Amino acid sequence: MVIAALGSELVIPEAITQIIVFMLLMKIGLTGGQAIRNSNLTEMVLPVAFAMALGILIVFIARYTLAKLPKVKTVDAIATGGLFGAVSGSTMAAALTVLDGQKIQYEAWAGALYPFMDIPALVTAIVIANIYLNKKKRSAAGESFSKQEYLSKQTVAAGDYPDQQDYPSTRQEYLSKQQSADNRVKIWPIVKESLQGSALSAMLLGIAIGILAQPESVYKSFYDPAFRGLLSILMLVMGMEAWSRLGELRKVAQWYVVYSVVAPLLHGFIAFGLGMIAHYTTGFSMGGVVVLAVIASSSSDISGPPTLRAGIPSANPSAYIGASTAIGTPIAIGVGIPLFLGLAQAIGGG
Structure with a gap:
């Protein structure tokens, strides 16, 4: 960030960044796939359930906290929650590297929790946002509705409504007739788009190869x-990107800055608590608890933004991408990882 602030002309080509991200996520996927192949799948049930619940919960937290703050548009807040509920592959990679460096044991399949948190968060955000927008649209239509206006604009053929009983005589009836299939949110296309995103595709490919093949030598x-x-190169790229996004945050409400600082730590603490439940009930390792907390504190920087751009086109990217990249990710990496690692060591005595 300092290098970018000083006006350095250093540029890492986008193609190189994409290759780096692909290799990092492939490595994490391969690690998880090999571990899943050799592990008891029942051990994964509770952590997976918690990961899914966290992805959904984080979106609702933003919906009923950030969205209620002054000058914050509800749809922008929901999109921001979706991005913070989704997972940053680079943040997770950094956490795994720190755990390895500290020689702290964790389940090798812990990295495979990524899609179970990422997809539910993005799907939930897009569904809630579209429900909100459709409700707002119908409400606006209902406010301007009157039976006389409606009847004056209709050309009714003789005998179509012989008893006049099919005319919408109330706002509720009018709104129910306006609620067409086109306004319903279709969940599968959102899931499909998430799965086809470059980040999840790379990780899922690695997991599949790890399970179905024997890639140990490569x-x-x-x-x-x-x-x-x-990973060190990717951290450099992310730092420069974070600085460039700070300017975008100035265009939106200052509450996004507060949210971006508080939310990653709040989400991480909730995940840490759920991880401890899994630790005491199923033997989930303290290292695994740290991984769960870190991915919950992270915010998607690869697959999330394009998914939300397509799913919630009316949301302001300066709000959710700026909040995530400029502040959320540095907080998750610089504060979240050492915080949750230290907490796990204090509880575990390691």
Whole structure:
């Protein structure tokens, strides 16, 4: 961020960044896939359920906190919640690297929790936003409705309504007739778009290869040794991107700054608490608890923005992308990772 602030002309080509992200997520996917292949799947049930619940819960938190603040548009707040509920692959990669460096044990499949939090968050945000927009649209139509106006604009053929009983005589009846199938939110296209996103596609590909093939040799000779170096380059890119997004935050309400600082830590603490429940009931490791907390505190920087742009086109990208990239991600990495790691060590005595 300092380099960008000083006006450096350093540029990492987008193609290189995409390759780096692909390799990092492939490595995480391969790790998870190999672990799933060799593990007891019943151990994953509770962490997976908690990951899904967290993705949905985070969106509702934004809907009923951020959206209620002055000068914050509801649809922008919902989109922001969706982005903060979704997962940052780079933040998760950084957390796994720190855990490895501290020699803290965690389930190798912990990285596979990513899609179980990411997809529900994006789907929930888009569904809630569209329901809100449709309700707002119908409400506006109902306010301007009158039976006389409606009848004056209709050309009714003789005998169509012999008893005049089919005319919409109340606002509720009018609104119910306006609620067509086109206004209903279709969930599967959202899920499909999320799964087809570059980030999730790379991770799911890695998981599939790890489960169905035996990639240990290429994993040990190629993906694993390059992981830390590639991650360091991605952190540089993200820092420069974060600085560029700070300008966008100035265009929207200052409450986004407050939310971006508080939300990652709040989400992480909720996830840490749920992780501890899994720890005491199923033996989920303290390292796994840290991973769950970190991915909950993260906000999507790869797959989330294009998904939300397509699913909630009326939302302001300066609000949700600026809040996530400029402040949310640095907080999750710089504060969240050491905080939750230290908390786990204090509780676990390690």
